[in-house]
Amino acid sequence: MSKQMIMKLHRKKQTFAIVVALIVGLIACQSTPENSTKLPGSSQSTEVALPGKGVKVRPGSGTSVAGQFVSEIIRIGLEKLGYEVEELKLLNITALFLALGNDEIDVAPTLEKLHTNFFEKAGGEKKLEVVGMFSSSDIIQGYSIDKKTADQYKVTNLVQLKDAKIAKLFDSDGDGKANLTGCNPGLACELIIDHHLKVYGLENTVKQDKGEMEVLKADIIARYQQGKPILYSNWNLDWLTSVLQTGADVVWLEVPFTSLPGEKGKEMTQKDTTVSGKNLGFAVDRARLVASRQFLSANPSAKRWFELVRVPFEDIITQEKLAREGQNRSKDIRRNAEEWVKNHQALVDGWLEEAQTAGKAAK
Structure with a gap:
């Protein structure tokens, strides 16, 4: 074999080796496949x-x-x-x-x-x-009124709204009944409020205002800012609690006894609905x-x-x-x-x- 042919074969081998090295390098540099990942929070390369x-x-x-x-x-x-x-x-x-x-x-x-x-x-x-x-925190729901009205008329319990004179304080549409701002139709809280109005004997003096909750909450704030009495159902997992603060602006009302709708509701006792010594009527939830x-x-x-x-x-x-x-x-x-x-x-x-x-x- 001539010296020239030997040099040509040598160059071909070098070229092949370079190509193989490039392919291996490209494979090594590829990103992690879709079906695998590094352990989150770990610096280890284990996939x-x-x-x-x-x-x-x-x-x-x-x-x-x-x-x-x-x-x-x-x-x-x-x-x-x-x-x-x-x-x-x-x-x-x-x-x-x-x-x-x-x-x-x-x-x-x-x-x-x-x-x-x-x-x-x-x-x-x-x-x-x-x-x-x-x-992790307990979810608390109940009925609130503005502290000013609560203090002035010594209102502490929802059942006091059986008194037409007390109920009329919260009448915002002129029909003589208290307007209790409630929930969207179809929500569980809407059904519970209607149940409470019935079992506490309040249907003749109180009615639940139902609708889009963000609109209802805006109305609550507007009435409060105008110095008018407010009565509404609310829970602590809500931005409204940062605007109307319990103890400073509003207070929880108690209910006369525990009563919730449905078969499971019958199993609830006063212990299930009491927060800081007050029976709020709604089960403390998670x-x-x-x-x-x-x-x-x-x-x-x-x-x-x-x-x-x-x-x-x-x-x-x-x-x-x-x-x-x-x-x-x-x-x-x-x-x-x-x-x-x-x-x-x-x-x-x-x-x-x-x-x-x-x-x-x-x-």
Whole structure:
């Protein structure tokens, strides 16, 4: 073989080696595949399969800002676990539980006691499971009036509105009955208020004003600022509590005895509805998630994620204030949820890591 041919073969071998090296380098530099990720909160390069890959999740929520905000945080975590998460479906509480029971959505934020009758009608524990507690503080609901009127007329109990003279103080439409600002039609609180007016013998002197709650709350504030008496139902997980503060601006009214609608309501006692020695008429509640048992059984990582998420009351109320100021579109709430996750990244990463571990342990 000539010297010239040997040099040509040598050059070909060098070229081949360079090409192989380039290919290997490109493979090494590729980003993490879709079906794997680094453990959140870890600097280790160990890659683990995302537990939700190929699984669709259909989340739902009531129309309240609080429910939407928490649901978006839940969605973000599910996405990071690899699930294909559909857009949030917003429904009134009746339709929400109907969708859960009919396997049209997989998970939604609810209240454990306030929504118990809806839970039972949707199939109860055979189909659904209450899981997690997305906010740790007790949820308190009841009837409030302005402190000025309460002090002047010594009104401490809702049943005092049987007195037509007292009831007329809160008459805003001139029909002689007290206007009690209530809830959207179809919500659990609307049904409870109507039940209370009946069992406490108040139907002749008090009526519930029903409608869009944000509009109703705006009317409450306007009347208060005008120095007029106000009477309304409210809960502590609401931006209104930062405008009309309990003890300074308004006071809770007691009820004469505990009575709640439905079969589950009959099981409630005065102990269940009493806060700081006052019987407020509504069960002291907890913010929980309700999910399909079938979905939870098949997705241990998602279940563990649902169990771990906690959003402080203050952060939920802040989101409600932002919504009141104009950040009330779905994209606004989503953006604010992303910001919340970013501000609590180490905590969220810990939850995600534990959720991934739960998925691996179940295999």
